[in-house]
Structures are given as structure tokens and as C-alpha cells.
Amino acid sequence: MLCELGEDPAHTAHAAVLYSAALADHPDLWLFWTDDGCYRFPQLPPCLVQGKGSRFGREACMLYDQHASRHSWAISDPLGDLVSEMVRKAMDETDDGP
Numbered sequence: 001m002l003c004e005l006g007e008d009p010a011h012t013a014h015a016a017v018l019y020s021a022a023l024a025d026h027p028d029l030w031l032f033w034t035d036d037g038c039y040r041f042p043q044l045p046p047c048l049v050q051g052k053g054s055r056f057g058r059e060a061c062m063l064y065d066q067h068a069s070r071h072s073w074a075i076s077d078p079l080g081d082l083v084s085e086m087v088r089k090a091m092d093e094t095d096d097g098p
């Protein structure tokens with residue numbers, strides 16, 4: 001399981017979303033686990049904090065409400081950054097077309 005909280009050392013329990021309800025007033029199902037092998041399955045409402053706007057609109061945080069770490073849009077993701085850079089370049093090239 002890949003932790004959604006990134007490399008942030010502030011968190012003691014790792015978290016991964018198992019089921020995202022997609023409806024605003026329904027909780028998402030999360031898996032929390034610690035390095036010593038404790039597992040919990042809490043249902044938590046989504047974090048409603050949004051990141052700064054980009055050309056793709058405002059970035060929603062993918063984490064749960066009141067999470068301890070940085071918001072998902074502030075967690076550095078080298079692979080994600082690489083992909084978004086490639087998408088940005090591809091879109092820039094398309095913009096230049098007649």
C-alpha cells in the first residue's frame with residue numbers, strides 16, 4: 001500500500017484511501033496503518049481545503065478532514081510533477097497550432 005501522506009515526517013500513522021465516496025456529504029473509507037503493524041479502517045469526511053489556482057482550476061486536497069500532514073496538493077510528488085510538466089508542454093505545443 002502506498003501512503004498518501006508523502007514523505008512528511010509529521011505523521012505517525014500512514015494513510016491510504018480505499019474508497020472515495022465522490023458525494024460531498026458521504027465519508028471516504030480510509031486505511032490507516034503504523035510501522036509496527038496496527039491497522040484501522042476509519043470513515044472520514046474529505047478535506048475541503050483547496051490549493052492555489054492553476055490553469056487546470058483549483059486543486060482539491062485528496063486527503064481526509066483534519067489530517068496531520070500537508071495537503072495533498074502541497075506534498076511533493078516527483079513522478080506527478082514530471083507527468084504534469086509533460087502534460088503542460090504537450091498543451092503548450094497544441095496551443096501554438098493554427
Ligand SMILES: [Zn+2]
Binds near residue numbers: 003014
Ligand atoms: Zn506515510
Ligand SMILES: [Zn+2]
Binds near residue numbers: 047063
Ligand atoms: Zn487537506
